[in-house]
Amino acid sequence: xxxxxxxxxxxxxxxxxxxxxxxxxxxxxxxxxxxxxxxxxxxxxxxxxxxxxxxxxxxxxxxxxxxxxxxxxxxxxxxxxxxxxxxxxxxxxxxxxxxxxxxxxxxxxxxxxxxxxxxxxxxxxxxxxxxxxxxxxxxxxxxxxxxxxxxxxxxxxxxxxxxxxxxxxxxxxxxxxxxxxxxxxxxxxxxxxxxxxxxxxxxxxxxxxxxxxxxxx
Numbered sequence: 294x295x296x297x298x299x300x301x302x303x304x305x306x307x308x309x310x311x312x313x314x315x316x317x318x319x320x321x322x323x324x325x326x327x328x329x330x331x332x333x334x335x336x337x338x339x340x341x342x343x344x345x346x347x348x349x350x351x352x353x354x355x356x357x358x359x360x361x362x363x364x365x366x367x368x369x370x371x372x373x374x375x376x377x378x379x380x381x382x383x384x385x386x387x388x389x390x391x392x393x394x395x396x397x398x399x400x401x402x403x404x405x406x407x408x409x410x411x412x413x414x415x416x417x418x419x420x421x422x423x424x425x426x427x428x429x430x431x432x433x434x435x436x437x438x439x440x441x442x443x444x445x446x447x448x449x450x451x452x453x454x455x456x457x458x459x460x461x462x463x464x465x466x467x468x469x470x471x472x473x474x475x476x477x478x479x480x481x482x483x484x485x486x487x488x489x490x491x492x493x494x495x496x497x498x499x500x501x502x503x504x505x506x507x508x509x510x
Contacts, residue, residue, distance in 0.1 A: 327381030337455025
């Protein structure tokens with residue numbers, strides 16, 4: 294078969310996994326870590342959702358409704374995360390474009406600086422949203438981990454690990470963009486929110502690990 298081809302404007306989420314990983318490996322600025330983090334949220338949420346779907350039937354009557362509700366939330370979350378796969382690349386491309394604006398006079402320099410700062414905030418907001426969605430998925434994983442069908446315990450654990458890793462990875466993208474943003478109040482507010490999300494993520498990850506270990510021991 295000939296190698297897969299796609300136009301420069303093709304959606305990343307429409308590529309095969311092979312093509313997507315090739316684009317990640319290429320010597321190009323995008324897609325990068327932000328897109329990968331968003332994909333980890335989507336795939337991790339999908340895996341937890343699958344595990345929860347198997348927690349049904351006669352043995353799980355007491356928890357089946359709650360599990361179905363969590364599945365619904367995870368399924369609604371997944372496309373939001375997928376949208377950020379391409380969203381992160383577009384945001385970074387906007388930063389690159391802003392840095393390429395002319396700067397031959399004071400007016401152009403001022404406009405370029407404003408465009409760069411605006412683009413950097415946009416590039417920060419995408420991984421920040423990735424963190425928020427990752428935490429939402431992890432909350433759902435932790436809520437259902439103790440009641441899960443133990444045959445799917447490892448799948449739940451892998452999915453939860455994916456979203457926890459995505460949250461940490463997205464935080465690094467928030468931080469690196471924050472370093473170049475001059476709006477100190479904006480940066481302080483975002484980083485404080487990130488700290489709260491990371492602390493909560495650590496708590497939830499420990500809860501999931503304990504619950505899964507109880508199924509595997």
